[in-house]
Amino acid sequence: MPFSKSYAKVCCLILLILVSVWSTATETKNEEEINTLEKPLYTPFIERYVLDELKQLRTDLANTKHELMQQILDREHTSVDRAVTYATDTVTYFFYLIAGVSSILVLVGWTSIRDIKEKVQSIADEKIHNLVTEYEARLDAIEQQLKQKTRHIEENRDEIELTQEVQSLWLRAQQENSAANRIAIYDQILKLKPEDCEALTYKADSVLELNEPQWAVNLCNQALTIDPGNSHAFYQLACAHTVMGYYEDAIDYLSEAIALSETFRDDIETDPALVELRELESFKNMLNKGSSAS
Structure with a gap:
């Protein structure tokens, strides 16, 4: 028995x-x-x-983990079989001994031999x-x-x-030129992941292209x-409010966006949706304030 357990542990190791x-x-x-690549992998097929x-x-x-666990289970089954066989053989030999002793004690009386037999049998049954x-x-x-383990593997x-x-849907959306088709793809992504903020904001960007600022x-x-x-x-909210003519609200949202991410500062100067804001004094003050703070 110890040899079997040690062998199973060695096999597992x-x-x-x-x-x-x-x-x-x-x-x-x-x-x-990867180190020997001569050009970057940018095509969706490679991804x-x-x-x-x-x-x-x-x-x-x-699969390897599953096979390992299965082998451990098989080892345990084999150990159980050997243990039960060992116990059965021990009980059998013990009864042979009792039979030999009982043949000697037969002259004493049947009642005494029967009591010994019942006691030994009860002890053996309890051990087994x-x-x-x-x-x-x-x-x-x-x-x-x-x-x-199986549940984790399935998950x-x-x-x-x-x-x-x-990922495949995002690649399709990047290659799509039509705003309506991109919105349909973003809807598919949101159906799979309802709390995908990135899909919601990019859908809002496509909705603005269809001149639907309130939807955005x-x-x-x-x-x-x-x-x-x-x-x-926040950046898409600024674009939507600019389209609706709420310029001050748009500037407030732009301030929030820049405070969270400075990368939007370059987009502000080139985004056609924000053209109406660029001549406003509050817009210039907001940009100057952000520049001095940085």
Whole structure:
């Protein structure tokens, strides 16, 4: 029994080492391929290939873990079988001993021999019951661990598939020239991830192209409800209020956007949606104030 447990532990350790070496070799190979690239991978086909490779790598790792857990379970089953066999053989030999002693004590009286037999049998039954109960508890614990691992693997696989599908939709939206078609793609992304603030704000940008500023305001407010510090939502609110003629509100929203992210300062000077603000004194003061603060 101790030898079997030690053998199972050694096998598990060897499998874990092999998985680690395989993962390290795979990462080294990927780094070498990346370092030898002659041009950047910007096409969606390459990104899709990388995502597929990542999915396959995680699937292989999950399968390896599952096989390892299955081997551990098989080892435990074998240990239980050996333990039960050992207990049965021990009880059998013990009864042989009792039979030999009982043949000597037969002259004493049948009642005494029967009492010895019943006592020995009750003790043996109790030992066997305790042994079986202990191993049943161990098997239940292993089964619960396997179920938990399987559930985690399924959740990770679903998350990978969802991420891959959303990434594909974002690539389609970037290649789409029609604002209406982009809005339809953003709706698909929001159907998969209802709390995607980025999809809400980019949808608001496309809605502004269709001259629907109030719709854009509603979308930005939804994004700010999810993420109150979303700078892109404040910037789109500024654009929408500029289109509606609420210039002071637009300048306030621009101030919020710049305070959260200085990258919008360059967009302000080139965005055609903000042309009406550039001649306002409050707009210039806002830019100057931001520049002096930085």
